[in-house]
Amino acid sequence: MGVMPHDHIELSLEQSLDHCIKCNICTAACPVSAVTDLFPGPKYVGPQAQRFRHERQPAPDESVDYCSGCRVCNEVCPTGVKIAELNARARARLVAERGIPLRNRLISRSEVLGRLGAGPQAPLANLALGFGPLRLALERVLGIARAAPLPKFSRYTFRSWFRRRSAPMANSGPRRQVVYFHGCATNYYEPWVGRAAVAVLEHNGCEVIIAPQRCCGLPLLSNGDFAAARRAHEANVAYLAPYALRGVPIIGTSTSCTLTLKEEAPELLGMRSAMVRTVAEQTFDIFEYLRMMYECGELRADFRPIERTLPYHPPCQLRAHRIGRPALDILELVPGLRLVESHADCCGIAGTYGLKREKYQIGMDVGAPLFETIRRSGSDLAVCDSETCRWQITHGAGVAARHPIEILAKAYGLVI
Amino acid sequence: MRTLTTDVLVIGGGATGAGVLRDLALRGIRCALVEKGDLTHGTTGRYHGLLHSGGRYVVKDPQSAEECARENEILRRIMPHCIEDTGGLFVVTPADDESYADRFVAACRRTGVWVEEIAVSAALRREPLLNPRISRAFAVRDGAADSFLATHANTDDARRYGAQVLTYHVVNGLERVGDRIIGAVCEDLRSGEMVRIHCAAIINATGAWAGKIAALAGLQVSVVAGKGTMVAMNHRIVNTVINRCKMPDDGDIIVPIHTVAVLGTTDIYVPDPDVYSITPEEIRLILDEGEHLIPGVRRMRALRAWAGVRPLYREEDATHDRDIPRTYRLLDHEVRDGVAGMVSIVGGKWTTYRLMAEETVDVVAHRLGVTTPCRTAELRIEASAQPAAPLRPAISHGSAARARFAILASPFYMLGHRLAEVEADDSYGDLVCECELVTREQLEAAIESEGTANLDDLRRDTRLGMGPCQGGFCTYRAAAIWHERRSARYGQAAGAAPATRLLTHFLQERWKGLTPTLWGDQLRQARLDELIYLETLAVDRLPEAIPDETIVTGHAAIATEAG
Known part of the structure; x- marks a missing residue:
């Protein structure tokens, strides 16, 4: 695996187990162990089990694989144990020892899947994936839950749209350059999210650069394929560092991608070259960035009123950024618009977790309180920053789900 | 008063006593063991858990080193389930005399202690927290031993051969008729009942308490109680036994045992093995010395500290406890004091408990006219009926589930053993x-x-x-x-x-x-x-608890660690 703890930062991850005072707050807060006995809880699989793991001996545990990686435990831990990271590394150990199941290898490669499905052939691919008997076969053969929410491929990719569009009118004066990290979901499934992001950024005087990029690697990390995740992150750092080193911010609409660039990949993989650090420091969630612009008085406020009250779910991966609720901070500037935060822990999908046959129902049970909250709001539209959460919300609560940037673009009256 | 009759009475339920009991039982000698507390209540249950390679003593005490090296291999063979094969390292830190290393290697060769120099980079890869400024590293066959489990394994095996074990039985007196000791009077601390045990021979295997027992027969045995304090760290900061490559001294070893790593030890003379406390200075010394091996150890989480008393037998005047040889001595009181019916086995260390037992029982068996040879080095000790033995029908699938965990197939104990069991058994x-x-x-x-x-x-x-x-x-x-x-x-x-x-x-x-x-x-x-x-x-x-005879707690006879 090559993850060798050699310095104090690295050690602080695995040695953070020493901060555990066994208080059980994480176990009480864990949305997964609340709904299934298959997961003994974050304390058990995290700092507790870590005392029994030995780098040169076979892995002693496997229940850690039921950790969804939602990071609620990290959020509530009063002493700073890096529980989710301990779990991710333990799972990677298991994968290194026992091999990665074909199913996990497949669903963690969002780029490959995207390339296969997105494009003119999308209707056909979508038809196939919506075809019951095929889904049944996929469940039987591969273990991909037949009811799990798979997104629909887009007929065009975001990158192809960006290439072909007519360049925006060059305004006078120097423009602020930003790199937009679209991620796989925007590129292959929801290009309109990227279009909204580009529109909002350009509306606010930014020159948007679409640098070459690869999958951020999060699905690989959460499926324990650290070697592939390392290759992905190394490639992204090589693509993005030239911009980051010049001080050009890297802005993403997927909270999971940005979290991975910011800290998941460097921490879990033990990568901490100056280039990796610079990329991490220059990466921002799009609303985090817009809020910074607002705080500097640089955000345009030419909003049209939107008279709506919408339920908003801050995804786990956004909360892990520890940046508050920037989407709420910005969208509350829109006259008439009211967003009501869900206060539910997790939607249950946790990236690829809820797609797996053995975990699908756990995911649905985890998400049940959120679905209920959204249903009770009476709204036919929910707002959420993360793509997989949106798909799960639509699947579980039966309402459409949008990225907040789409709402903001609408408030600006931008045509996308 | 109850009366029991046996051939040999073993006093002391530590490693030595348990080893003696098994040896006696395997030779078909009727025997019983009394222990004033629980098994391993004394020094055996309060040591760092090191299975010596012998490396520690090669220069200073070559005889101990040879004994350790031989016994190490035997114990690995007869009780692998009590031993974790951690391996050990001797490392030369910047604070150590560099010339010692060559003497160390030469002495290892002379004493038959297996040693191999490895590259510093290899040592650091193996133990990433190790001081990167070490100049040399030597691999040895140190291990970690579960002294609780091993002692029980010995007594359980002895029981299979008919031995009796009486815990919470304190010896209040030895019955001496003329120049012969014929038995002991014990008190069952739980019931207060007195028990007289008649026997042909007594083996005093009470370690640091051997002087106290001998005194009951009017004999003088000078056992110096050398207090050794240890600090357990919250997790296995190392997975290999780490020794400083220098003359043995305070705070120069770290033993990974079960889920902790134990920093040890000090060596301070205490007049009474039942009365001692741990001083802040000792803790500071141990952590300061630990810094040479693991920089930053002072800031890591320490779990607890405890102390045990070494049973060092002082024959002549030794100026310092560390100068007393760590090898054991068998005192045949018939030869030494003209009092028949009792031998005392003193000194030694956990690693040599079996050898000590063998030599002791050789003498006693000879006196009893038993010629059956010792078999403890050949017969593997069956793992005790594990309290963990599956009882619930739900665990019937256990063996299939257990097969998924390679760790459970290992004959030696491994760190993850318990977790794998819990996982396999759900x-x-x-x-x-x-x-x-x-x-x-x-x-x-x-x-x-x-x-x-x-x-x-x-x-x-x-x-x-x-x-x-x-x-x-x-x-x-x-x-x-x-x-x-x-x-x-x-x-x-x-x-x-x-x-x-x-x-x-x-x-x-x-x-x-x-x-x-x-x-x-x-x-x-x-x-x-x-x-x-x-x-x-x-x-x-809570309402004050009334004394309850079924719970022995603060009885003066078994209270240790004052303060």
């Missing part, structure tokens, strides 16, 4: 002690087992309360389970008082070892534990 819902993974089933089996008197005995059997929270979350659970089981056995509620006594006694035992290490994370832990017991459960305001 028993994580039944954990009583979460830190050390003690299930309800294991605890109940230990409660029902012979001679268990309090929660601290359960700790020695199961590791209850030995993890990070030091009993914070398991003491009340264990006390309740004990109460429930004992009430069920006697068919009526036992009343609250015994449970209260169990609870407060164990909390006090854990607290004793916590006080020397109260800073940082462990202070935070202690504060949480304090809130649980004093604020939520108000144990200090």
Whole structure:
């Protein structure tokens, strides 16, 4: 695996187990162990089990694989144990020892899947994936839950749209350059999210650069394929560092991608070259960035009123950024618009977790309180920053789900 | 008064006594063992758990080194389930005399201690926390031994051959007729009953207490009690035994054992093996010395500190405890003092317990006219009927599930062993002690087992309360389970008082070892534990427990570690 703890930062991850005072707050807060006995809880699989793991001996545990990686435990831990990271590394150990199941290898490669499905052939691919008997076969053969929410491929990719569009009118004066990290979901499934992001950024005087990029690697990390995740992150750092080193911010609409660039990949993989650090420091969630612009008085406020009250779910991966609720901070500037935060822990999908046959129902049970909250709001539209959460919300609560940037673009009256 | 008759009475339920008992039993000699507390209550249960390669003594005490090297291999063969094959390293730190290393290697060759120099980079890869400034590293065959388990394994095996084990039996007097010792008078501390044991021979295997026992027969044995203090770190900061490559001294070793790493030790003369305390200076010394091996160890989480007393036999005047040879001595009182019927086996160390037993029993068997040779070096000790033995039908799939964990197939103990068992048996819902993974089933089996008197005995059997929270979350659970089981056995509620006594006694035992290490994370832990017991459960305001004869707690005969 090559993850060798050699310095104090690295050690602080695995040695953070020493901060555990066994208080059980994480176990009480864990949305997964609340709904299934298959997961003994974050304390058990995290700092507790870590005392029994030995780098040169076979892995002693496997229940850690039921950790969804939602990071609620990290959020509530009063002493700073890096529980989710301990779990991710333990799972990677298991994968290194026992091999990665074909199913996990497949669903963690969002780029490959995207390339296969997105494009003119999308209707056909979508038809196939919506075809019951095929889904049944996929469940039987591969273990991909037949009811799990798979997104629909887009007929065009975001990158192809960006290439072909007519360049925006060059305004006078120097423009602020930003790199937009679209991620796989925007590129292959929801290009309109990227279009909204580009529109909002350009509306606010930014020159948007679409640098070459690869999958951020999060699905690989959460499926324990650290070697592939390392290759992905190394490639992204090589693509993005030239911009980051010049001080050009890297802005993403997927909270999971940005979290991975910011800290998941460097921490879990033990990568901490100056280039990796610079990329991490220059990466921002799009609303985090817009809020910074607002705080500097640089955000345009030419909003049209939107008279709506919408339920908003801050995804786990956004909360892990520890940046508050920037989407709420910005969208509350829109006259008439009211967003009501869900206060539910997790939607249950946790990236690829809820797609797996053995975990699908756990995911649905985890998400049940959120679905209920959204249903009770009476709204036919929910707002959420993360793509997989949106798909799960639509699947579980039966309402459409949008990225907040789409709402903001609408408030600006931008045509996308 | 009850009277028992046996051929050989072994006094002392530590490693040596248990080894002697097994040796006697295997030779077909009728025997019984008495121990004033629980098995391993003394020094055996208070050491760092090192299975010596011999490396530590090659220069200073070559005879000990040779004995250790030979016994090391034998113990690996006869009781692998009690041993973790951690391997050991001797490293030369910047603070050490560099010329010692060559003497060390030469002495290893002379004494038959296996050694191999490895590259510093290889040592650092193996142990990433090790001081990167070490200049040389030598691999040896050190290991870690579970002295609780090994002692039980010996006595359980001896029982299979008919031996008797009486715990909580303190020897109050030796019966001497003229120049012959013919038996002992013991008190059963739990019932107060006196027991007279007639025997043809007594083996005094009481370690640091050997002088006290000998005195009961009017004999003088000078055993110097050398207190050794140790600090357990919260997790395995190393997975290999790490020694400083220098003359043995204070604080120069780290032993990974079970889930902790033990920094040791000091060596301070104490006049009475029953009265000693741990000083802040000792803790500071151990951590300061530890810095040479693991930079930053001072800032890591220390779990607790404890001390044991080495039984060093002083024949002539030694100026310093460390100058007394670590090898053992067999004192045949018939030859030495003209008093027949008793031998004392003193000195030595855990690693040589079997050899000590063999030599002792050779002499005693000869006197008894038994010519059966010793077989303890050949016969593997069966793993004791594990308290963890599957009882529930739910575990019937256990063997298939267990097959998924390579760790469980290892003949040697491995760090992840218990976790793999819990995972394979799906028993994580039944954990009583979460830190050390003690299930309800294991605890109940230990409660029902012979001679268990309090929660601290359960700790020695199961590791209850030995993890990070030091009993914070398991003491009340264990006390309740004990109460429930004992009430069920006697068919009526036992009343609250015994449970209260169990609870407060164990909390006090854990607290004793916590006080020397109260800073940082462990202070935070202690504060949480304090809130649980004093604020939520108000144990200090429970109705005062009335003395209960089935629970031996603070009996003067078995109280140790003053303060």
